[in-house]
Each structure stands twice: as structure tokens, then as C-alpha cells.
Amino acid sequence: METESEPYVRLASLRQLHQVMADMNTARSLADTLQTVADGAVTALGYEMACVNLVRPDGDLVVAAFSGNPAAEALITGRVGSRESWDRRLTMGEAWGDLRFIPHTEGWVLDEDDVPQWYTDGPAPRFEDEWHPSDRLFAPMYTPGVQGGSSGELLGVISVDRPRNGRHPGAWGREALQMYAFQAAIAISNARLRSNMQRALVRLEREQQALRASEESFRQAFEYAPSGMAIAEMGGDQHGRILRTNDALCRLLGRPASAMRRYSFSDLVHPEDIGTLLRTSAEGGRAELRLGRRDGSYVWVSLRNSVVADAADGPRFLLTHVEDIEERKRRELQLAHRASHDSLTGLPNSAELRSRLASRLCRRAAHAGEIESLDAAYGHPAFDVNGHGFDFEAVAQSYDGFDHHVHTIAPEGERDDGTKGLAVLFCDLDGFKSINDRFGHNAGDAVLIEVARRLTRGVRDGDTVARLGGDEFVILADGLGKADAQDLAVRLRNEIIQPIRAEGRAVRVGASFGIGWAHCGMTADEVLKSADERMYVEKRSRPKQHRRAG
DSSP: OOOOOTTOOOHHHHHHHHHHHHHHHHOSSHHHHHHHHHHHHHHTTOEEEEEEEEEOTTSOEEEEEEESOHHHHHHHTTOEEOHHHHHHHTTSSEEETTEEEEOHHHHGGGTTSSSOOOOOOOOOOSSTTBOOTTOEEEEEEEOTTOOSTTTSOEEEEEEEEEETTSBOOOHHHHHHHHHHHHHHHHHHHHHHHHHHHHHHHHHHHHHHHHHHHHHHHHHHHHHTOSSEEEEEEOSSTTTTBEEEEOHHHHHHHTOOHHHHTTOBHHHHBOGGGHHHHHHSOSSSOEEEEEEEOTTSOEEEEEEEEEEEESSSSSOEEEEEEEEEOHHHHHHHHHHHHHHHBOTTTOSBOHHHHHHHHHTTOOSHHHHHHHHHHHHHHHTOTTBOTTSOBOOHHHHHHHHHTOTTOOOOOOOOSSSOOSOOEEEEEEEEEESHHHHHHHHOHHHHHHHHHHHHHHHHHHSOTTOEEEEEETTEEEEEEEEEOHHHHHHHHHHHHHHHTSOEEETTEEEOOEEEEEEEEEOBTBOHHHHHHHHHHHHHHHHHHSOHHHHTTO
16 A cells, blocks of 8 residues: 555555455465465555465474565565464454554564574664564454454464554554454455365265275176176166176077166076075075076076176175186086995985885884883883873874874785885896806997897886895886885896897896885884895796796
8 A cells, every 4th residue: 555644545556456356366276375475564554574384284383475575585485484483463452443563672582492483684663653673563363254263263464564564553554454264264264265176076976986996897897797797776666677688698698688677686596596596595595406497497697796886875786796607616516426326327326216115114113112212211101201192103293203204114925915005126137247258348338228228228217226235236226115126026027037238139037136125113224134135035036047038
């Protein structure tokens, strides 16, 4: 502001002050705003030098802008003064409204504090209101909305030095500086807000770019994954409905993506694997099951689920990874088949035969006998020691854990009493050793393979034909009476004695059958031993020359 007598202020000076305030509020950045504040104190308010000290987040004040003296600017810009030293400065000296004036007579006590400052040379004042080189004038800036330091938060301090007229500012000059500090605080706060908003916008844009990149990365990983991927709804009436599939899954199932969206995995799973699918938890669940292809066939897959959210509190979806394990399952089934089947004939082997037979038997009779023995020990077959009646059937079933087991029973006596049971036919080939001796093991193998085929062809679906070892075979046929079992043995013997082509020649073997019956209370070995013994009885009962021809 031009040096002039108060209260006469030229209109040009007011316009200049107004322009500086407008420039403060239109600066492009916080740094520009701070420099505009410092420059305005020099150009519009008429001070030779001005400095803007800004409060940092840690409370100390840093010299953020300087104007009026390049040498002093280079000396102190960026330097920091402690908040404690600044609080001392703002509480001493003379209070001119919100301003704080520290005359040179008191300022000497501040020479050793850590507030950055400059020193100007000059003669001592000749008049009472003349400015001394060591005088200090501070204009605190407080947060917008509060004019005055009693309740506002300190934002910074404007330091000014030596008015151009060389005198202490009068009432108008003081009022102008206080108003300027108030407007500067508003401009700095707005600049900070804009700066924070710009940083937030930049950060948001970066996050959005990262999100878009992540979404694109997920899309590419989903679309071009070598194994099947699907996204399905989670929860609600449409739970499990397939929303999106990748090319690999469509190729695996032979179905177009448009058709896949009409299904859920429960619609595609093999009926026998529905329980496996339902037992698989929605989140982190795994299952190995079969999915239906378009051509009606099924393929074994490993299905793994994970839950993804569309937004922080948005809808959740099920991401399903589907891996083709058909080849592995085929190898596993082949290994299991090899472990349980004869390598030559393909029939169930001895271990599988015993497993199937044992699965039908329980130890019911033995436990019931134990309970009856206990009754006898207590002196009454129908009551326990507490006088409660025994239900042998219920106790035996409960004792053995076969509450839902259908007990296997056997016909009794020599005559057919109409009882249907589990017949065990033990078959031993007659004359097989001579074929091996005369024509070699290849011929013998061919005979065994053909006998296995004829036995399998001669029984019902659901019956078991197994190779026990060597030239011994066993047939398990459920639901037969004694006459039925004998008829079956005759039919199978008649099939076996027919000529067999082996190594380019026709050979014949006979067969001896022993019929045993399985019932609960026996072990698998006991059942097989019984049938084996009956086979030898039958073999010895026929003349040797008749065994091969039957």
C-alpha cells in the first residue's frame, strides 16, 4: 500500500489490495498461494519484506514463502522453528488486535531461539513511531470461520519487516494487515483442500486404473485359463445358476456358453454324484464328480469353489474351478480293477470274492448264542437279571451294528423247503492239467479265458463269477433255492464241457461243482471251505473216466 497519511487511502491502493486477495484465491497450487500471500504483503500492504511461516503436521512452523529480499529468501526458506518458540513470540510484546508487535527494546530476548529470522541494518529511530531494524510484527493466521486466536487453530504466521514509510503502521495499516491475514488463512485452507482433493483424485484414478487392470487380468485369466472356470449365483432363489463360463469349460462339456447359462451344476452332475455335490460346502468346497456332456456321456472333474464379492458389501458370487481328471480317474479305476480282478480272465479275484461275500455276512448267530448263554447263566432264557424280557433279534442286531442289515439265511435239510439263499458254487476243472502238459501254458490260458466267458454268460446279471486261483472258479448267486442251485450247476457244467479252440485245436475239459450256502454267523473262508468240500465230494462220487465228459 502506498505510503500516505491515514485515514486518507487512495482508491488505487484499495484496488491493489483487492487484486492481491483475488490472486490468493485463484492460485493454482498451495505453493503458489503461499508465495502470493508473501508477495501481496510487499506489493499491496507496503512492507519491504514478508515471510509466510506455515504450521506443519508435527506442530512446528516452516518458512514456506518469502518476498522482498532474495538474499534473505535463500537464507531462511525451508527452515523450521519450533512451536514452543513461536508460542513465546505470540504471547509477548504488544497486542494490536490479532497482530503481535515486539519492539526492539524487548526483541533481544529472542535472538537465541530457533525461529528463522533475518537482520537489517539501519540507524536508530529518531521519532517515537519510527521503525527500528530490530522491531518485529507478526500476523497470526487461524483456521477459517474464526477470527481471533482465542478459539481458532493456528494455521501459520505472516512476518513483515519495515513499512516503506519507515513508521509503525497506524490504525488503518494494522486493520489492513489483520484483515489480510484472515483472508490469507482462508485462501491457504482452500488451497490445502484443493491440493488434498487433487491428491485424492489422483489416488482414486490410480486405484481405478489398478482395479481396471485387475479386472482385465481376471478376465483374461478366466477366459484363457487352460482348465474350466465358471461364475454362479450365490444365495437366493437362483442359487447355483451358472452366469458365465470360459471356453475351456464349454469345450470340456461340449456345450456353448449360451446354453451353459440355462443350467446349474446340479443340473449337469451325474445322478449318483448329487449327494457329493450337495455335501460340498459353498465356500472353499472341493469334490470329485462327473458332469454331463452334450452327447450324453459323463466326464470326471475336480470341482473347487471359492466366493468372490462384487463390491465391499455387494452381491457375492461363486467362482468354480473345474479340472478335467478323466485320465487320472481312468488310471485309478484301472489300478483298482487290477487289484481286485484276475489279470488273465478279467474276473474278480480271490480278494474281491471274499470282500463281496463278507459284505453279505454278519456275526449275528454267534452273538445271539452268546446272549443265550448269558440267559442260561442267570437261570431263565426269557428274562435278564432285572426281570426285563430279551428280544434276541433286536439285541443281536443292535450288538453288531446291523440295524438295517438283511440277514443271509440258508436252506435246511436235504429237500428243497422253498427257502431262497445265497448259493456258493465252487467249480474245479477236470483234465485241465493234461492240456497244460500236452499243449503248453498258452493253450491252458486260452481254456481258462473261454471257461470264464462261458461261466459269465451262464449266470444272471448281478451274480458274481470269480477266479479263485489256478483252474478253480466260484459263483455267488443270490436268491436261489436248492433245486435252482443244482440246475445252475448242471447248466454251467454243460457249457464248460463243450469243445474249446486253443492253439489251433479243439480241446475239452470237465467240471466238478460243489454247492455251499452262506448264512450270517459264518466267515467268508468258512463258506468257501464248505463249498470246496462239497465239490470234492461230488468229484469223488463220479468215475474218473466220466469227469471230463460230465
